Amino acid sequence: MSAKKKSPIKLQNKLTGGEALIKCLENHGVEYIFGFPGGVVIPIYDAIVNTKKIKSILVRHEQGATHMADGYARATGKPGVVLVTSGPGATNTVTGITNAMMDSIPMVVFTGQVTTPMLGKDAFQEADMFGCTLPFVKHSYLVKDANDIPRVVKEAFHICNTGRPGPVLVDLPKDTTSGICTANLDPNMDLPGYTVQTTINKTDVKNMAKMFKGSKKPLLLVGHGVVIAKADQEVKELAEKLQSPVVNTLLGKGGFPETHPLSLGMLGMHGTAYANKALVNCDLILSIGCRWDDRINGNNDEFCIGAKKLHIDIDPAEIGKVVKVDAAVVGDAKMVVKELIKHVKPLDTNAWKQECDFYKKEFPLHYSTDKGLPAQYIIDQIYKISKGKALVSTDVGQNQMWSSQFYKIDKRDTWYSSGGLGTMGVGLPAAIGMQFGRPNELVVAIVGDGGFQMTAQELTTAFIHKLPVKVFILDNKYLGMVRQWQELFFDNRLSGVDLTGNPDFVKLAEAYGVKGIRISSVKGAPEKIKAAFAHNGPVVVHCEVVKCGNVFPMIPAGKSAYHMIVEPPKTKIK
Amino acid sequence: MKTKDKSNIHTISFLVANKPGVLVRVALVFARRGYNIDSLVVSPSLNEKFSRMTITAQGDPEILDQIIKQASKLVDVICAGEHSEEDAVAREMMLVKVKYTSTSKAIILKQVKKYQTSIIDEDDNTIIISQIGTTDDLDEFEEILKKHVVIEMVRSGKLVMVKGQEST
Numbered sequence: 001m002s003a004k005k006k007s008p009i010k011l012q013n014k015l016t017g018g019e020a021l022i023k024c025l026e027n028h029g030v031e032y033i034f035g036f037p038g039g040v041v042i043p044i045y046d047a048i049v050n051t052k053k054i055k056s057i058l059v060r061h062e063q064g065a066t067h068m069a070d071g072y073a074r075a076t077g078k079p080g081v082v083l084v085t086s087g088p089g090a091t092n093t094v095t096g097i098t099n100a101m102m103d104s105i106p107m108v109v110f111t112g113q114v115t116t117p118m119l120g121k122d123a124f125q126e127a128d129m130f131g132c133t134l135p136f137v138k139h140s141y142l143v144k145d146a147n148d149i150p151r152v153v154k155e156a157f158h159i160c161n162t163g164r165p166g167p168v169l170v171d172l173p174k175d176t177t178s179g180i181c182t183a184n185l186d187p188n189m190d191l192p193g194y195t196v197q198t199t200i201n202k203t204d205v206k207n208m209a210k211m212f213k214g215s216k217k218p219l220l221l222v223g224h225g226v227v228i229a230k231a232d233q234e235v236k237e238l239a240e241k242l243q244s245p246v247v248n249t250l251l252g253k254g255g256f257p258e259t260h261p262l263s264l265g266m267l268g269m270h271g272t273a274y275a276n277k278a279l280v281n282c283d284l285i286l287s288i289g290c291r292w293d294d295r296i297n298g299n300n301d302e303f304c305i306g307a308k309k310l311h312i313d314i315d316p317a318e319i320g321k322v323v324k325v326d327a328a329v330v331g332d333a334k335m336v337v338k339e340l341i342k343h344v345k346p347l348d349t350n351a352w353k354q355e356c357d358f359y360k361k362e363f364p365l366h367y368s369t370d371k372g373l374p375a376q377y378i379i380d381q382i383y384k385i386s387k388g389k390a391l392v393s394t395d396v397g398q399n400q401m402w403s404s405q406f407y408k409i410d411k412r413d414t415w416y417s418s419g420g421l422g423t424m425g426v427g428l429p430a431a432i433g434m435q436f437g438r439p440n441e442l443v444v445a446i447v448g449d450g451g452f453q454m455t456a457q458e459l460t461t462a463f464i465h466k467l468p469v470k471v472f473i474l475d476n477k478y479l480g481m482v483r484q485w486q487e488l489f490f491d492n493r494l495s496g497v498d499l500t501g502n503p504d505f506v507k508l509a510e511a512y513g514v515k516g517i518r519i520s521s522v523k524g525a526p527e528k529i530k531a532a533f534a535h536n537g538p539v540v541v542h543c544e545v546v547k548c549g550n551v552f553p554m555i556p557a558g559k560s561a562y563h564m565i566v567e568p569p570k571t572k573i574k
Numbered sequence: 575m576k577t578k579d580k581s582n583i584h585t586i587s588f589l590v591a592n593k594p595g596v597l598v599r600v601a602l603v604f605a606r607r608g609y610n611i612d613s614l615v616v617s618p619s620l621n622e623k624f625s626r627m628t629i630t631a632q633g634d635p636e637i638l639d640q641i642i643k644q645a646s647k648l649v650d651v652i653c654a655g656e657h658s659e660e661d662a663v664a665r666e667m668m669l670v671k672v673k674y675t676s677t678s679k680a681i682i683l684k685q686v687k688k689y690q691t692s693i694i695d696e697d698d699n700t701i702i703i704s705q706i707g708t709t710d711d712l713d714e715f716e717e718i719l720k721k722h723v724v725i726e727m728v729r730s731g732k733l734v735m736v737k738g739q740e741s742t
């Protein structure tokens with residue numbers, strides 16, 4: 001690195017807004033800034049030159065920066081930090097911000113902005129980021145005075161990672177970051193409208209506990225809130241005390257060990273058949289930190305008919321939003337479950353557990369290797385070879401659903417999937433973010449050929465920073481999930497899903513300086529997966545899987561779990 | 575004009591931070607669900623750091639309850655709540671510009687007196703009448719005036735205040 005020159009905008013013993021920003025980020029324990037510079041953020045990038053505590057990660061597209069910050073946040077529990085320039089740099093973060101909002105991820109996104117006198121005048125690279133992200137952020141700021149920077153940063157970090165986490169956008173005009181900041185770097189926050197609930201209503205908990213009385217078929221529904229609240233131990237204790245089977249959502253993976261005898265795995269559209277069978281047969285369901293997403297409920301009118309519905313959520317707006325509940329407690333999952341354990345008594349669930357075990361035996365997840373290399377086999381092997389201990393990120397589509405089915409997660413903060421927004425392209429950058437956060441662990445990205453190509457350029461980021469992420473591309477030369485829907489619901493009239501002409505992903509990896517491995521058949525596949533894991537650096541494993549594999553079980557969109565399809569249908573689904 | 579189902583009209587009061595963008599944030603919660611805001615009043619409160627926002631909207635009570643919950647989550651919203659005629663008083667203001675003739679003037683003035691409204695501007699052809707009252711009062715007077723030539727009408731939107739010791 002060349003000798004560091006003194007900053008030309010540095011004024012004697014005074015901090016610029018950009019320097020104040022970086023100092024504040026240091027004070028908040030920020031390790032990495034994922035970003036991409038441009039004209040109006042040069043004052044901030046100038047301040048980065050002098051920091052020893054924060055590493056600036058130069059991505060190849062701003063969307064990648066947001067997903068890396070997201071992956072970092074999910075793997076560490078700390079907010080991910082993004083820094084981009086105004087205009088296109090900023091608008092490129094909108095998908096990642098929305099993804100973080102939908103999945104309740106702590107993230108602070110700093111966007112450069114044109115100077116304050118130019119605001120609203122269609123200046124070069126001006127985009128109204130404050131305005132255009134309003135529906136997608138937990139909160140946002142347009143900072144017009146350098147002296148506000150320390151307070152805004154403190155508030156942003158507080159807001160993004162308390163209560164129900166979410167992204168905070170901080171729009172920074174260039175004259176704010178190049179101006180002088182003389183404010184105290186640790187000021188008081190000014191948030192009269194934002195209170196974090198630190199207590200729970202114990203009467204509500206007691207009322208909820210009463211609901212369990214007489215239940216013979218209870219079911220616990222573990223959502224992302226359990227993972228965020230680090231309530232996994234408490235939930236395990238509750239399930240074991242009640243002897244209640246447990247299902248988890250896509251983002252609830254890690255909230256309860258999926259290898260636990262009481263676990264029925266993931267429920268919902270592509271959940272396990274036994275989880276969905278339990279759902280339609282339970283007499284009580286307690287959602288812990290799950291927002292009853294339509295991929296779980298399908299059709300609310302037919303959702304858990306006759307069962308008592310209970311809900312624990314830190315966000316009061318979630319109570320009654322989708323499902324009318326018989327009892328609810330608003331609060332942190334860890335606190336509520338801890339209290340609930342005290343008030344519930346063990347239930348007689350032997351017959352119910354036997355029923356669930358019967359479903360497990362009768363409707364297991366399965367695949368066949370008779371007709372080539374199935375994607376499920378690859379994931380199954382990744383699971384077995386990594387002994388279930390890898391940090392896993394998925395992309396969106398079939399790869400995601402198969403991963404959620406076949407990679408069982410036992411520990412929280414080891415799973416990344418884009419649940420709410422379903423953002424194709426997250427898999428690789430999210431894995432990179434996870435690897436930054438947990439450098440000594442095995443990080444595996446399981447992606448499809450479609451999603452991978454949306455953010456493939458971040459292989460460079462993995463290569464430059466020597467991040468040993470293992471990227472498995474399940475290449476079926478289709479946008480598989482859409483093709484599956486077209487096959488099942490649109491008379492197989494395939495339209496806009498053919499990815500014939502994909503690049504040679506091994507050669508592509510090698511062009512990026514990354515090791516490439518190809519798996520084209522079941523034979524030898526485990527050895528190649530082992531070789532990928534053994535390689536001390538990033539690897540792309542190009543898995544040429546069967547072209548027309550479908551994800552089952554499946555509940556058609558808008559239908560209830562009663563309409564689950566366990567096997568490929570022989571006639572057209574109505 | 576569609577007749578309004580009064581039971582479906584809701585009045586929601588928000589205390590919000592007096593900052594740029596707050597109005598948009600609150601309005602977006604309504605707009606996202608395709609809800610129209612019938613009337614909206616925003617003005618500073620006693621404490622200059624906060625503004626009072628009063629919104630009337632029509633719709634299903636359950637959905638409006640959800641809207642209030644969502645709006646309450648906004649960092650810049652200090653509190654939000656729905657108010658009924660029982661727990662709060664509500665007033666609205668209306669300005670109406672009416673064109674008059676030598677024959678109609680007397681009739682209009684009689685109505686002005688009857689409805690305890692006042693004339694706040696007058697020239698050779700027009701008068702501007704101001705009325706403060708409940709929404710029903712204003713609706714009624716508006717109907718009366720429609721028998722004459724109304725050039726334009728402006729209504730403030732509803733203001734509410736909780737009765738008794740409690741604050742809104």
